[in-house]
Amino acid sequence: MQGIRRLAPLVAATALAGCASFSPDGGMSVVADITGRTTAKEVASIRTGDDAARMRDATRKLLARPLSADAAVQVALFNNKGLQAAFRQLALSEADAVEASLPPNPTFSLMRISGDGAFEAERQVAGDILALATLPLRSEIARERFHQAQLRAALATLRLAAEVRRAHVRVVAANELVALLVEAQSAAEATAKLAAKLGETGALNRLDQAREQVFYAETTAELATARRAAGSARERLIRLMGLWGDDLDFRLPGKLPALPRRPLTEPFVERDAVAHRIDLQIARLELTALATSLQLSEATRFVTLLDLAGLERKTGEPDGRVIRERGYDLQFQIPIFDGGEVRVRQAAETYNIAFNRLTERAVTVRSEARDAYRSYRAAYDIAGHYAREVLPLRQIISEEMQLRYSSMQVDIFALLLEARQRLASRRAAIDAVRDFFLAEAELSAAVNGGGGAAAETTAQQTASAVAPGDH
Structure with missing residues (x-):
């Protein structure tokens, strides 16, 4: 039992060193601070039903009026599930960081063998001394990795905000072009009809008639192309904002700022x-x-494996005598072929x-x-x-x-x-x-x-x- 007692300080040190814990917000405060300085928008990870309900109410208020670029960015930050997956990945990275910061658990083993009136029992508590000794460095690396994960989550947020802003600009410009071409088509149609009437009276030759008619035909084709492009641009904005169902009927400004x-x-x-x-x-x-x-x-x-174990062994003889043995077991790897170079x-x-x-x-x-x-x-x-x-x-x-x-x-x-x-x-x-x-x-x-x-x-x-x- 004394060998195990000698190992007690090691176990106590291990317990004290393993005080790493999870942050209350999964590291999101850093993400919110970084992105807030650039976007001035709220960023949050949806963790509960109350969070989801709050985001839903905020989204409906933003969609109730013509959607500006800033409002579109906020809607996307609330509803884009790819971004929420990135935030959950951040929480997973925190779990990895906490795990990497914890010292190795000690190992306890118990063995008992008996027969012919004799028995042998052995108890052992083992700990990885090398892992414990390098814990500060490994913990520092883990913290750096987690901070990197926070920056990557912030980067994903900024990338989404930039993509939404670009998509909003494109769809509003496309709608503005559609309105312009509708106006042009109306004028071209009136001109083509006028040219046809003048041609019937002989006041306009066939060449000039064809020019007016082809302008009307080309304008009609351009309008159809512009409408298709505007529809695709709107759908891309919808995808980025993570909207579906009744939320698709939002309004956009008639022209760019x-x-x-x-x-x-x-x-x-x-x-x-x-x-x-x-x-x-x-x-x-x-x-x-x-x-x-x-x-x-x-x-x-030079040392890649170093284990220390406290041992206590009891041996029972057939005559009833019990022999107790105490000590420790030290194992390490000898760097004969690989010296760590x-x-x-x-x-x-x-x-x-x-x-x-x-x-x-x-x-x-x-x-x-x-x-x-x-x-x-x-x-x-x-x-x-x-x-x-x-x-x-x-x-x-x-x-x-x-x-x-x-x-x-x-x-x-x-x-x-x-x-x-x-x-x-x-x-x-x-x-x-x-x-x-x-x-x-x-x-x-x-x-x-x-x-x-x-x-x-x-x-x-x-x-x-x-x-x-x-x-």
């Missing part, structure tokens, strides 16, 4: 991107975790891979931020040019042509030609405003994270370069 009075400035876009990009933060944490793994590999280089080299090279990928990612992030800002500023200038120059001039031309037509200085077909040119300018203006708001979403993603999956490939490669506990 006006351009901001002033564009964002450039001076700190690179600095902000390097400081805020979540994929870059994940890569930095991975480098820190790998550095800790390298220390762990160094610490366990392979594991240390693997850990070091994995660290070097992560370091180079982090450096490459930092360079890429800077470039993406610069490129996104240039696209944003160019789109702002182009859309502003249409709003300030092209459309007002087209309006002046239209008014002048109306006056000249009223005074019989130009015929109806000159007026119609100008109307077609004005239609082309209005279509280009809609596209320019759409491109600006898409570029604005891309700039936010380039600075804060949340771009396409391809933009995060390097961080994922770095994170998967070594699995937890490999070294």
